Amino acid sequence: MTSLDQLQAAMSGADVEALWVSNPANVRAITGFSSGADGKVLVTAQGATLYTDARYTVQAREESRVPQHIARPPETYQDAAGRVRGQRVGFEAEHLTVAGLEALQDHWDVTLVPTRGLVEGVRLIKSPQEVQAVRDAQALADRVFAEVRPMLRAGVRELDVALALETGLRRGGAEVGFDVIVASGPRGAMPHGVASERVIEDGDLVTIDFGARLRGYHSDMTRTVAVGTPSGEMRRVYNAVLEAEEAAVAAIRPGAKAGELDALARGILERHGLAEYFAHSLGHGVGLNIHEGPSLRKGSEDVLEPGMVVTVEPGVYLPDVGGVRIEDLVLVTEDGHEVLSHTPKERL
Numbered sequence: 001m002t003s004l005d006q007l008q009a010a011m012s013g014a015d016v017e018a019l020w021v022s023n024p025a026n027v028r029a030i031t032g033f034s035s036g037a038d039g040k041v042l043v044t045a046q047g048a049t050l051y052t053d054a055r056y057t058v059q060a061r062e063e064s065r066v067p068q069h070i071a072r073p074p075e076t077y078q079d080a081a082g083r084v085r086g087q088r089v090g091f092e093a094e095h096l097t098v099a100g101l102e103a104l105q106d107h108w109d110v111t112l113v114p115t116r117g118l119v120e121g122v123r124l125i126k127s128p129q130e131v132q133a134v135r136d137a138q139a140l141a142d143r144v145f146a147e148v149r150p151m152l153r154a155g156v157r158e159l160d161v162a163l164a165l166e167t168g169l170r171r172g173g174a175e176v177g178f179d180v181i182v183a184s185g186p187r188g189a190m191p192h193g194v195a196s197e198r199v200i201e202d203g204d205l206v207t208i209d210f211g212a213r214l215r216g217y218h219s220d221m222t223r224t225v226a227v228g229t230p231s232g233e234m235r236r237v238y239n240a241v242l243e244a245e246e247a248a249v250a251a252i253r254p255g256a257k258a259g260e261l262d263a264l265a266r267g268i269l270e271r272h273g274l275a276e277y278f279a280h281s282l283g284h285g286v287g288l289n290i291h292e293g294p295s296l297r298k299g300s301e302d303v304l305e306p307g308m309v310v311t312v313e314p315g316v317y318l319p320d321v322g323g324v325r326i327e328d329l330v331l332v333t334e335d336g337h338e339v340l341s342h343t344p345k346e347r348l
């Protein structure tokens, strides 16, 4: 079954005959067109049509095999109107703006139906080409981390570490997947402490979370690194997080329930008296978006399947003291899992 077939089946399940796709990552997933923010897709029982404008005529032809209609609104809507007249047409409730919905209401004689997660459902399982893109992105991130690791010393600014990571990713042909997190000493208490002017000090733990975006696909990895000798308290926190992370990674296999993986890691931190400081979910899917399904969070009913790519990233954040997060990128395989991130972890 192609992904278009899967999407059309999901549309039937949602009781819509057509779907107007406006989420850029979903536009890319269906068409391969890499400027998804400047494109829309209409999916009907007959197939998909990519709508974009004349700035992208050549690019769309090169990147996509989906039939294309080059126009700007209102002509875009007028063309699509003829294909969906009288139908039940789904729109992406989590992505279409109010103005976008008004435009559809103005131009189409249809019943508009809010839908959620139809294309995202198809994106959960990655094709071999998608897995290769994530694998390549992570391999580049591993190489760049190894190059930058010697720079992690007392006296260096967080911003300069981030710049070196960003430069390495760019030189390697990738984009920077998201704002690079370099959180040292007490700043480590911020799970998303993007790099600041703080100068790293002797005895700091430094949390580094960064990723590449290659051929549209992300990598995601966090390492917490010791500069000098951290306090006994932070070494204890580090080892508890490492134990939780390794146990959760080991439990990744087809059929594993995402909510139970989260509970496993949270339970280990609980035993160490640290669960209340684990301020986020255990992990998430990674692909065209840095955060996508499945969700490895408390209570999640998502079930892992071969071809999913997920992160495992427990963390402990002690306000005014510091923090630790350790994150691996993991592919769910037929018989278990494969860890895609190969950067060594500190043993403290």
Ligand SMILES: CSCC[C@H](N)C(=O)N[C@@H](C)C(=O)N[C@@H](C)C(=O)O
Pocket (backbone or CB within 6 Å): 178, 191, 192, 209, 210, 220, 221, 222, 280, 281, 282, 283, 284, 290, 291, 313
């Ligand atoms: C702004 S992109 C940050 C990427 C980072 N590696 C990351 O995923 N951090 C997690 C702590 C996170 O944001 N988790 C989300 C899914 C959550 O718990 O809501």
